[in-house]
Amino acid sequence: MKKEMSAAAKKKRLQHLLIHAGLILVSAAFVYPLLRIFSVSLRPGDKLFSMDLSIIPAGATLISYSKLLKDTMFLHWLWNSLLITLATSFIGVSLASTAAYSFSRFRFPGKKAGMILLLSSQMIPAGMLILPLFLMIMKLKLMNTYLGMIIAYSVSSLPFSIWILKGYYDTIPRSLEEAALVDGTSQVGAFWRIILPLSTPALSIAFLFNFTTAWNEYLVARVVLFSAKQYTWTLGLFELQGQFITQWGMFAAGSMLVTIPVLCVFLYSSKWLISGLTLGSVKG
Amino acid sequence: MATVQFKHIVKKFGDNLVLNGVDVDIKDHEFVVIVGPSGCGKTTLLRMLAGLEEVTDGEIFIDNLLVNELHPSKREIAMVFQDYALYPHMTVEENMNFALRLRKMPKAEIGARVTEAANILQLNKFLKRMPKQLSGGQRQRVAIGRAIVRKPKVFLFDEPLSNLDAKLREEMRVEIAKLYQRLNATIIYVTHDQVEAMTLAGRIVIMNHGIVQQVGSPIEVYRKPCNLFVAGFIGSPTMNFLTGRLSSADGVSVFSNESVTLPIPAFVLPQKEALEGREVVLGVRPDDVLVEHPGGEKLSCKMDGVLEVCELLGHRENLYLKVSGQRLLATVEAFFNRSPGSAVSLCFNYQNMHVFDKATGQRISE
Numbered sequence: 082m083k084k085e086m087s088a089a090a091k092k093k094r095l096q097h098l099l100i101h102a103g104l105i106l107v108s109a110a111f112v113y114p115l116l117r118i119f120s121v122s123l124r125p126g127d128k129l130f131s132m133d134l135s136i137i138p139a140g141a142t143l144i145s146y147s148k149l150l151k152d153t154m155f156l157h158w159l160w161n162s163l164l165i166t167l168a169t170s171f172i173g174v175s176l177a178s179t180a181a182y183s184f185s186r187f188r189f190p191g192k193k194a195g196m197i198l199l200l201s202s203q204m205i206p207a208g209m210l211i212l213p214l215f216l217m218i219m220k221l222k223l224m225n226t227y228l229g230m231i232i233a234y235s236v237s238s239l240p241f242s243i244w245i246l247k248g249y250y251d252t253i254p255r256s257l258e259e260a261a262l263v264d265g266t267s268q269v270g271a272f273w274r275i276i277l278p279l280s281t282p283a284l285s286i287a288f289l290f291n292f293t294t295a296w297n298e299y300l301v302a303r304v305v306l307f308s309a310k311q312y313t314w315t316l317g318l319f320e321l322q323g324q325f326i327t328q329w330g331m332f333a334a335g336s337m338l339v340t341i342p343v344l345c346v347f348l349y350s351s352k353w354l355i356s357g358l359t360l361g362s363v364k365g
Numbered sequence: 366m367a368t369v370q371f372k373h374i375v376k377k378f379g380d381n382l383v384l385n386g387v388d389v390d391i392k393d394h395e396f397v398v399i400v401g402p403s404g405c406g407k408t409t410l411l412r413m414l415a416g417l418e419e420v421t422d423g424e425i426f427i428d429n430l431l432v433n434e435l436h437p438s439k440r441e442i443a444m445v446f447q448d449y450a451l452y453p454h455m456t457v458e459e460n461m462n463f464a465l466r467l468r469k470m471p472k473a474e475i476g477a478r479v480t481e482a483a484n485i486l487q488l489n490k491f492l493k494r495m496p497k498q499l500s501g502g503q504r505q506r507v508a509i510g511r512a513i514v515r516k517p518k519v520f521l522f523d524e525p526l527s528n529l530d531a532k533l534r535e536e537m538r539v540e541i542a543k544l545y546q547r548l549n550a551t552i553i554y555v556t557h558d559q560v561e562a563m564t565l566a567g568r569i570v571i572m573n574h575g576i577v578q579q580v581g582s583p584i585e586v587y588r589k590p591c592n593l594f595v596a597g598f599i600g601s602p603t604m605n606f607l608t609g610r611l612s613s614a615d616g617v618s619v620f621s622n623e624s625v626t627l628p629i630p631a632f633v634l635p636q637k638e639a640l641e642g643r644e645v646v647l648g649v650r651p652d653d654v655l656v657e658h659p660g661g662e663k664l665s666c667k668m669d670g671v672l673e674v675c676e677l678l679g680h681r682e683n684l685y686l687k688v689s690g691q692r693l694l695a696t697v698e699a700f701f702n703r704s705p706g707s708a709v710s711l712c713f714n715y716q717n718m719h720v721f722d723k724a725t726g727q728r729i730s731e
Contacts, residue, residue, distance in 0.1 A: 256450035259417050264464035264511070265438040278454045 122146065122333035145330035146338070154309060155335055158317030162296060163342060165227055165313060169234040170291040176235065177242030177287055178280070182272055184243065185250035186258075196247070199240040207300065210237065215304045229305050230313070234295040242287040249283035250276065285353040292346050296339075314339050367428035367441075367518035367551055368393050369414065374423035376409055376575075383409050384575040387423070396545050396552045400562040401572035402598070407555045410572075411521050414553065415444050428518060443512035444521040448528065449504045451496040451511075458492040461510045482510040485547065486540075502533045509544070522554040526561065538564060559599055563587070571595050588717070593726040596648045596719055602683060605654065605693050607647040608723060611640065620647055620720075624691035625668055633718045633730050645729065648719035654695035656684060657710040659702065667710040672703055686711065
C-alpha cells in the first residue's frame with residue numbers, strides 16, 4: 082500500500098515537474114525578447130547586434146531614454162495614444178455593454194442574424210477593412226483627427242466586445258432584473274444597478290481588449306494620421322527609422338516605455354477579473 | 366392592502382395558449398393559493414399580475430385600478446421568487462432596503478423597517494452578510510424580508526419553498542402562516558404542492574391547462590371536488606377511482622362494473638341524476654375505504670379483497686388492495702398486522718363518496 086502511494090506521489094511529482102518545466106520554457110520565450118530590447122535600450126550608441134549576452138551591457142546608460150524624451154515628440158505621441166485608446170475603450174465598452182444587453186434580453190426581428198453578422202465581421206482580415214475605413218473617415222471629414230481614430234477603433238472592436246458581454250449577460254439570472262423591476266427600478270435602472278455591477282469581469286475583459294487593440298494599432302493610424310503632431314506612438318517610433326540609419330537605442334527605449342501604461346491597466350483590471358460574482362443570488 | 370381581480374385573462378406565447386379565460390376575485394386581506402400541476406399557467410398568471418408578462422387579453426385590477434399597462438414598479442406589489450433572486454453584490458441589509466432607497470425614503474424610516482423585518486424573520490445576525498454566505502432557508506427569509514419592508518398592497522409568492530429540503534419547507538410553511546397572521550395582508554401564493562395549498566390557503570384556486578378548475582376553501586375543494594381533475598389533484602394519497610355504469614333497482618341507484626356492484630344512497634346521488642346506463646366514475650378517498658381489522662368492528666355491506674402491499678407511514682398505514690381485478694388504496698390506523706396475500710373485507714364510507722360523469726368529468730353527486 083505504502084509502496085503504491087509513493088509510486089503515485091512520484092508520478093504526481095514528475096507531472097508537476099514537467100508542467101513547470103513547460104511553463105518556464107514558454108515564459109522564457111515571451112520574456113527573452115523583452116529582455117533583449119531592454120538590453121539594447123541601455124547600450125551606448127545604436128548597437129542592435131552585439132556578441133554580449135548580458136542583460137545589463139557594459140557601459141549601460143540611460144542616454145537613449147533621455148534623448149527619446151528630450152529630442153523627439155515621444156511624450157506627445159504617447160499622450161495622443163493614451164487619449165485615443167482611453168476614449169476608444171470607454172466608448173467601445175459603453176456601446177458594447179448596451180448592445181449586448183439588448184441581444185441578451187430582448188426579442189426583436191433580426192436578432193440571430195445580427196449576432197451571426199457580428200461574428201462573421203470578425204472573420205474578415207484587418208487589412209481588408211483599411212480601405213472602407215479610410216473612405217468612411219474621409220467622407221466624415223475626420224482625417225488626421227483624434228475623433229476619426231476613435232470612431233475607427235471603436236467600431237472595429239465592437240463585435241468581439243458584444244459577443245463577450247452577451248455571453249456573460251446570458252449567465253445572469255433574469256429573475257434578478259425582475260426583482261429589481263418589482264422593487265421599483267426601470268429597465269435601464271435594473272441594467273445600471275444590477276446587471277452592470279455583476280458584469281465587471283466581462284466588462285474588464287472587453288475594456289482590456291479595446292485598450293490593447295487600440296494601443297498597439299498601426300495600420301489604421303498610418304492611413305488616417307499624416308501629421309507628426311497627431312501621431313500615436315506606433316507611428317512615432319517609426320519616425321526613428323531612417324533610410325540609412327535606425328536609432329535602435331531610442332527605438333528600444335520607446336518600446337520599453339510603451340509597455341508601462343498597458344502593464345498598469347492590466348494590473349488595475351485584474352482586481353475586477355473575479356469569478357463567482359453571482360454566487361448566492363439564486364438557488365445554485 | 367388591496368383586492369385583486371382577474372377578468373377573463375388570456376395569455377398566449379406565440380400559438381401556445383397558456384391561460385384561457387381566467388376569472389378570479391381576491392378579497393382584501395385574503396390568502397389565496399393558486400395550485401396546479403407544472404405548466405398549468407399558475408406562475409404566468411402571477412407574473413402577469415406583477416407586470417413581468419404582458420396580458421394578451423383580459424383585465425387585471427389591483428384595488429379597482431386597471432394595471433394591464435402599469436409598470437411593475439408602479440403596482441405596489443412585492444414578489445418572492447422561487448429562486449430567491451437576491452442581489453449578490455449587496456449585503457442582506459442592502460438587499461432588504463433596496464426598494465426603499467429607490468423611493469428615497471428617509472434613512473431613519475428605512476432603518477426602522479429593516480430592523481422590524483429582520484426581527485420578524487430572525488435575520489438580525491445576518492444583516493451585514495452577503496447572500497452567498499447564507500444557507501438556502503436564510504436566503505429565502507431575506508427574500509421574504511425584502512418583500513415585507515416594502516409594505517406593499519399585495520404580496521406575491523412564486524413557489525417560494527420549492528427549492529428547500531422537506532424539513533426546512535415545513536418550518537418555512539409555518540413561518541409564512543405566522544407571517545400572514547401578523548401582517549394580515551393580501552397574499553397570492555403559487556405552488557404545485559397541495560400540502561402547502563391546503564395548510565396555508567384561505568381559498569384555493571386550482572388550475573389545469575390554463576383554466577381555473579375550482580375556487581374554494583381547502584375543505585370545500587377536498588370534500589366537494591367539482592370535477593375529476595380536482596378530485597385527483599387534491600388529497601394525498603390520491604382518490605380511488607372506479608369506472609362503471611349506473612342502473613336502478615327497486616328505486617335505488619346501483620353502480621356496477623366488472624369487479625364491484627354497489628348501491629348508491631340517495632343522499633349521495635339524487636334519483637334525478639341516476640340515469641339508467643350512464644357511465645360514471647366513482648371516487649373514494651383512501652381514508653374512506655374501511656377495512657375490517659382483525660378482531661375489530663364488523664362492517665356491513667362489505668366486499669372481499671386481497672391485500673397486496675402494506676406501507677407503514679408511522680401512525681397510519683397504506684394498504685394496496687385488489688377487489689376482483691380492481692385496485693384500491695386504503696389508509697388505515699397502524700398496525701394492520703396482516704401479511705400480503707391475506708383476504709380482507711372492506712366497504713366504502715358512503716358519506717364521503719363522489720360520483721362524476723365519465724364523459725364530462727363533472728361532479729354529479731351532491
